[in-house]
Amino acid sequence: MPHDRYQTVQELAERLEVAEATVRQWIKSGELRAIYIGKGWRISDTDLERFLCEHETMPREKGGAAARARSEK
Structure with missing residues (x-):
């Protein structure tokens, strides 16, 4: 966790294209x-990744769509 990058609410909202x-x-x-540091909330990359995984509709397949498309040829 010490190597995580922390984002503000504003930065995360812009990145995810949602409202603050x-x-x-x-x-x-x-x-x-999130943790409250200084004058605002901060979200670590690890916590964001966990949040996104919990809200995905299905797990991402290994290799992704590009790899599947290549194997179908």
């Missing part, structure tokens, strides 16, 4: 783990 209020709601509800 949405990110704050995820934090408030406990869906997204």
Whole structure:
């Protein structure tokens, strides 16, 4: 965890293309783990990855779509 990069609510909202209020709601509800440092919330890369994995519709297959397309040829 010491090597994690921490993002602000604003940075994460821009990255995910959602409103800052949405990110704050995820934090408030406990869906997204965050820590309060200085004057605002910070979200680590590890916690963001965990959040995204919990909200995906299905696990990503190894190799991805590009690898499958190549194997089908």
